[in-house]
Amino acid sequence: MSIVKDIPSAKKPFKRAYVGIFLWFTGRAIQAAAKVDKEVKKEFDNLPDDFTFSLGCLPNGPSMVIGKRNGAVKYLGGNPGQHKVHVRLAIKSVDAAFLILSFQESTALATTRNRLITDGEVPYALAVIRILDIVEVYLLPKIIAGLAVKRYPKQWSAGRKLGGRIGIYTRTILGI
Amino acid sequence: MLLPDYYEFCCRVKIVAGHDALEKIPELLTERGAKRPLIITDKGVASAGLIDIVSAALKDRLFADLIADNVPPDSDLRVVNQLAKLYQENDCDAIIAVGGGSVMDTAKGVNIVVSENAADLMAFSGVGALKRPLKPLIAVPTTAGTGSEVTQVAVIKDHEKHLKMAFGSYFLLPDISVLDSRMTMTMPPLITAMTGMDALSHAVEAYYCLQKNPLSDAHSLAAVRMIYHYLPIVAENPSDRNARLSMAVGACLAGIAFSNSMVGLVHNLGHATGSVCGVPHGICMAIMLPYGLEYNMHKREEAIAGLLLPMTGEAVYRETPPAQRADKVVSLIRQLNADLNTITGGRHARFFQEVKDREGKPLVPREVLPEIARAALSDGASIYNPEDTDYEDNLMVLEAAWEGIPLDRNKIKRG
Amino acid sequence: MNPVPVFAFTCPVKTNSGNKALEHLPVELAGLNACRPLIITSAKAVGRKAIRTLQNAFGDSGMTLGLFDGVTKTADLGLIEHLKNICLGKKYDAIIALGGYDIVDAAKVLNLAVSLKMADAHKLSPQTPVLRHLSPLVVVPTAAASGLETSKFAHFSRRIYSSEYLAPNLVVIDPRLTRAADGKTIAATGLAALGRAVESHISADANPFRDAYSFAAIRFVKENLPAAVNKPADRKASLAILNAASMSGCAASEANSARLHKLGQVFYDMQHIPTGVIMGMCLPHVLGDYLQEGVNDLAALLLPLVGDDEFSRTPAAKRADAALAVLGRFLADLYGALGKDLPRNLREAGVPGYIMEDILDVLGKDNEGPYLRTVVERIAG
Structure with missing residues (x-):
């Protein structure tokens, strides 16, 4: 017997599933936010017509793809391979993705901790990060979102927060 | 000293520094098994006589027909491909880049082409496309400011297709950076002042930005100490060779710090002002630096106060009550700009209103500030700034920097 | 600088x-x-x-x-x-x-x-x-x-x-x-990091690039080793100590003076005593000698050891002595906290007498041999 053993790497089905579900949820929430929130809508309006971006984890983990199609923002599923992607956000491992998507680490923090690789034109990537920040504020209770974004937008009106939140949650769940 | 929950740090560049550091190049080439280096530079560097100094130092490693001085001020894919051909046809085995940012970028581009036998440079653009060491690259900076001798990025422009290709990889770090006082000795006071402030802005921003870590901090502190002390000295006495070498070392330390910790608001608004109005980068950095500190003060007061001791030494530190140390740092940097303004006979601008072109025409009319504020939203440095910035924030800071008045900190939005 | x-x-x-x-x-x-x-x-x-x-x-x-x-x-x-x-x-x-x-x-x-x-x-x-x-x-x-x-x-x-x-x-x-099973393991790692970083930081050929690594290493050991030793389960403290160890190696790669390193290494090679244990014993002696010789800049240790405030309060002429005093107290606290687990001399470390001859022989071949042997005699106990 050789003194060197070969060990295939294990699987991480639980974390993969969690990350997969959250990516799906976030994807649909972005689609919803583009209809409900003026600022998100404006960010998308400034992007090119066929603009597409993906958020996923390396080396072969789950992903989600969002794109503008005929003027509407759509969640395009979990396979970036089929699309021409303008901005690719890649988290370095499924564990790092778990940290981010279980809100132990914010998008900004993950970027500064070198966990997130950003590929694509910088102005587009920044727009995507701004969109993600706004969506996080809608999806999360203030105490968590306050950690997830640099500056929690306290100047938002109560109506924008509550109305937006209800609208985005409803649309996310119904997929409209 | 703060240990972040997670950080990465890397600077694999071998630094060789001294008054006669260039004379080490033949030995350094031998250590890497290289015999025929291609020298890449630009006309300005060559006409300042700097290539003659490098040539003399290279001795039998110099091949007169392997000096290319046609790098344009803006990196150009055509030149990259032409120089790569020159390298390959002459069986070169190393590159020596002598110059500033554009020369370094061009040399890195050439290195990708010759190491990877790349027919299409585009295939290697983006982050992480390079996966193995390239040919030996020796960087000889001729300004003490950009830090590009220790950065892992390069930007090459394809002027025919109007494309800007960005490359990022640890394999793009030069193998060796040679810091020699003779390379900056002839820099005039105005250029010395603005490049020096560029270096100071790297060191200071690296110390308060979000990606700071213990190693970037240690580099920042050393850089701030050297640059703050020696910059007025070299601006006043351009031929002080110890001060020149200290500036080269300080700028390099600052380059290492910021390429690991990144930069924030100062660079964010500075880049935007540069691209909208064509103001030289160093001027933008000098003007913006106090404002970057003020804008982020409520989040980073302790870090900013930590810059006081390296800047002023013990006496001033002791005399300044702890609660005023961060403010003192800001006022000292304003004072440094004012001193440089005096030394350069008023040519080193302290605020945007003062920036003029050769004909004396203002370069930054007040009406363009909104355009700059918008352009800044597309610049990546905002990610690493401690406090968030939007259009209104940018405009508020730009207005103050235009007039030359301190930022009204009550107006800064907080979360 | x-x-x-x-x-x-x-x-x-x-x-x-x-x-x-x-x-x-x-x-x-x-x-x-x-x-x-x-x-x-x-x-x-x-x-x-x-x-x-x-x-x-x-x-x-x-x-x-x-x-x-x-x-x-x-x-x-x-x-x-x-x-x-x-x-x-x-x-x-x-x-x-x-x-x-x-x-x-x-x-x-x-x-x-x-x-x-x-x-x-x-x-x-x-x-x-x-x-x-x-x-x-x-x-x-x-x-x-x-x-x-x-x-x-x-x-x-x-x-x-x-x-x-x-x-x-x-x-x-x-x-x-990086969490250690016990205090003595992390103490040895921390002392090895300290010894290497200190020796690099004060050496006559120090330069600002290397100093960045030694500065951060010294500061981390000083700030975190007591916590790491008293609570080996403390995540952050042990992480900081291993950071310091890593930085100290980067600095030591390029440093010329390495008396502490040589002493630590010979006892590791011959007796498998963790390097830091011996370095800790030798540190006061070796630094005291460096101070006497006057070639090395011991005053440079004060800033990383005590921080801005105390450094600024100490007059320049007293910094070297102050740094040695701080290190002395730091070591005394460490020995106090670990008691018998961290030997203070070779006798407590259980180095048998018969092996001492061999160790002195090996050291004798070094160009600083005669000096290194005097240190060994001083830590014999």
Whole structure:
């Protein structure tokens, strides 16, 4: 017997599933936010017509793809391979993705901790990060979102927060 | 000293520094098994006589027909491909880049082409496309400011297709950076002042930005100490060779710090002002630096106060009550700009209103500030700034920097 | 901080430190063009749990790992030859050394043999020329570290290999692996880091680039070692100590004066006493002598040791003495906290009398031999 053993790497089905579900949820929430929130809508309006971006984890983990199609923002599923992607956000491992998507680490923090690789034109990537920040504020209770974004937008009106939140949650769940 | 929950740090560049550091190049080439280096530079560097100094130092490693001085001020894919051909046809085995940012970028581009036998440079653009060491690259900076001798990025422009290709990889770090006082000795006071402030802005921003870590901090502190002390000295006495070498070392330390910790608001608004109005980068950095500190003060007061001791030494530190140390740092940097303004006979601008072109025409009319504020939203440095910035924030800071008045900190939005 | 005429510094090591650092390894290796790493470790030294933690970090990567977990203190070129053949045969394309001391030394020498594709690894020697980058080498330190893991040196089979290409490409410091089983292990690691960093920081050939590493290392040991020793389960404190160890190796790679290192090394080679234990015993003596000789800048230690406020209050002429006094109190507290677990002299360390002759013999061959022997006499107890 050789003194060197070969060990295939294990699987991480639980974390993969969690990350997969959250990516799906976030994807649909972005689609919803583009209809409900003026600022998100404006960010998308400034992007090119066929603009597409993906958020996923390396080396072969789950992903989600969002794109503008005929003027509407759509969640395009979990396979970036089929699309021409303008901005690719890649988290370095499924564990790092778990940290981010279980809100132990914010998008900004993950970027500064070198966990997130950003590929694509910088102005587009920044727009995507701004969109993600706004969506996080809608999806999360203030105490968590306050950690997830640099500056929690306290100047938002109560109506924008509550109305937006209800609208985005409803649309996310119904997929409209 | 703060240990972040997670950080990465890397600077694999071998630094060789001294008054006669260039004379080490033949030995350094031998250590890497290289015999025929291609020298890449630009006309300005060559006409300042700097290539003659490098040539003399290279001795039998110099091949007169392997000096290319046609790098344009803006990196150009055509030149990259032409120089790569020159390298390959002459069986070169190393590159020596002598110059500033554009020369370094061009040399890195050439290195990708010759190491990877790349027919299409585009295939290697983006982050992480390079996966193995390239040919030996020796960087000889001729300004003490950009830090590009220790950065892992390069930007090459394809002027025919109007494309800007960005490359990022640890394999793009030069193998060796040679810091020699003779390379900056002839820099005039105005250029010395603005490049020096560029270096100071790297060191200071690296110390308060979000990606700071213990190693970037240690580099920042050393850089701030050297640059703050020696910059007025070299601006006043351009031929002080110890001060020149200290500036080269300080700028390099600052380059290492910021390429690991990144930069924030100062660079964010500075880049935007540069691209909208064509103001030289160093001027933008000098003007913006106090404002970057003020804008982020409520989040980073302790870090900013930590810059006081390296800047002023013990006496001033002791005399300044702890609660005023961060403010003192800001006022000292304003004072440094004012001193440089005096030394350069008023040519080193302290605020945007003062920036003029050769004909004396203002370069930054007040009406363009909104355009700059918008352009800044597309610049990546905002990610690493401690406090968030939007259009209104940018405009508020730009207005103050235009007039030359301190930022009204009550107006800064907080979360 | 006036630079000396011509100086050079290089640190080829990238640092990844902190939460989930191990999980970045698949991406880091891919960036180095590697997809089939071989883990070199010692199950006895690092424990099965540490090996499992490292393996699990590759979960979901699809990579297959090789594992050799039998490095011993007596590893020789015969083992390297054997492993080299396996590496070349099974096409491993990177080496991950899990642990410290001999494990990393063996991994460095193995990397040399594999990268140079030596026909016979027995022919390796410190004179073997190394003129190019070797295959990717990653070091994943555990609590017991000598500090030399990140250096360009490999102490292997009584010989010292030295080349900047021997240093690892990457050190991954993960808090799940840096917590020590007990206070004395982390104390030894911290003292080794302190000794190396101090010696680099005060040396006459110091330069600002190297000082950045030694400064951060000294500050981290001073601020975190007491907590790490008193509460070995403290994640952050032990992580800081292993950071300091890693930085101290980067600084020590380039430093010339190395009395503490030589003393620590000889007792490790002959008696397997952790390097830091001996360095701790020698530190006051060696620094006291440096002060007397007046060549080294001991005053430079005060700022990293005490911070801005106390430094500024101390007049320049008193800084060297103040630094030694601070170090003295720091060591006294450490010995007080650990009691019998951290020996104060060679007698307490259980170094048998008959071995002393051999140790003095080895030291005698050094160019500073006569001096080093006086230190050994002073720590005999």
